[in-house]
Amino acid sequence: MFSALYCICLVLMSQNSFQIIWASAMSDGVNLHRIATPASAVANSIVLPLGFQETPKLATHIVFNSIYTYNAGKQQAMLDYCRSQQLKIILDIDDFWKFPKNHSNYTESQVNNYAEEVQFCIKNADVVWCASKKLQKLCKQLNNNAHYIPNCIVSSQSRSPIEQADRFAYVASANNHLHDLETMQESLQKIRNAKSNIAIGWCGYQKKCDDSNKMREMIAGAGNHFVAEYLPPEMYMWHYKHIDVALAPLEKTEFNRCKSNLKALEAGHMGCAFICEDAEPYHELQHEFDCLKVKDGNWHTAIERLANDKELAHNLAANLQQKIYSDYNIESVTQKRLETL
Numbered sequence: 001m002f003s004a005l006y007c008i009c010l011v012l013m014s015q016n017s018f019q020i021i022w023a024s025a026m027s028d029g030v031n032l033h034r035i036a037t038p039a040s041a042v043a044n045s046i047v048l049p050l051g052f053q054e055t056p057k058l059a060t061h062i063v064f065n066s067i068y069t070y071n072a073g074k075q076q077a078m079l080d081y082c083r084s085q086q087l088k089i090i091l092d093i094d095d096f097w098k099f100p101k102n103h104s105n106y107t108e109s110q111v112n113n114y115a116e117e118v119q120f121c122i123k124n125a126d127v128v129w130c131a132s133k134k135l136q137k138l139c140k141q142l143n144n145n146a147h148y149i150p151n152c153i154v155s156s157q158s159r160s161p162i163e164q165a166d167r168f169a170y171v172a173s174a175n176n177h178l179h180d181l182e183t184m185q186e187s188l189q190k191i192r193n194a195k196s197n198i199a200i201g202w203c204g205y206q207k208k209c210d211d212s213n214k215m216r217e218m219i220a221g222a223g224n225h226f227v228a229e230y231l232p233p234e235m236y237m238w239h240y241k242h243i244d245v246a247l248a249p250l251e252k253t254e255f256n257r258c259k260s261n262l263k264a265l266e267a268g269h270m271g272c273a274f275i276c277e278d279a280e281p282y283h284e285l286q287h288e289f290d291c292l293k294v295k296d297g298n299w300h301t302a303i304e305r306l307a308n309d310k311e312l313a314h315n316l317a318a319n320l321q322q323k324i325y326s327d328y329n330i331e332s333v334t335q336k337r338l339e340t341l
Contacts, residue, residue, distance in 0.1 A: 032233040033151045041334040063090035091125035096258035131260040147340045152333035159271040162244045165306040165313035169201035169243040174212035179251045187299035192223035198307045203228040203239035240270035248276035268324035273317040275302045290320040
């Protein structure tokens, strides 16, 4: 969400009927899940290039994912422009605005007062959409009209639940996920020392990236391992088609506690079993029913358990997929969005 403007202009055509105009600055995961996927569910959507010069006459709402971060002048000008056009301002928040010190954006965010900028936008929005319940609680301290709007999936693009658990993988880019993977490092060594044939992988390798090379070396510590190169956001779900169990390590920080349960949605959507950190983003999941939760870094125990119990792996995957279809389908989440307007 850095140095980029993502906006959705929602135009009221008639009662209970919307014309949606979408504009985004770049193609990334945020754009895919918070803009492109929701847009696909709404009829009469219109796509405008970023920096459009003229607001459609019928426009009544504008939704930002990020309003010119690191440029307070442009930020204020955009807000003033929206008010002059009598546009209702909707702000979509998918991450906490305070980065941990080991985050690659930490220094830049401190120099440019990023947290203050985001909080200013939250206060000045008419409505705030939040990707997690934790974020909603924090945003409500700044704007009482904050709503939990989760990510969603399109069930028609799914895969049937897995029948075996042979290939385990962490699907994530190298961008700021090194410290999450480090929470698994000791377990990866234990899997190697056990001389197991379990295949452990990482999908998201990027050449000429220091963190990426470190993550590749860490995965290699498991012994029998595989690495798949990074794919652009519109293609990266392909990785899940070639694994059985998705891994979701998560460093325990306030920033990560505010994250959404997106990894669970991706895994369930593609019929994978799911092993995750016992952390706030996954509190709604049930251990040993739709996932296995890891405490105290014992990833090797959970991995070995599923590798030796195909029936459990299948049941976890099937139950997770059912939950995702029930609670995070694109139709119901889209309805929640529109109801906040």
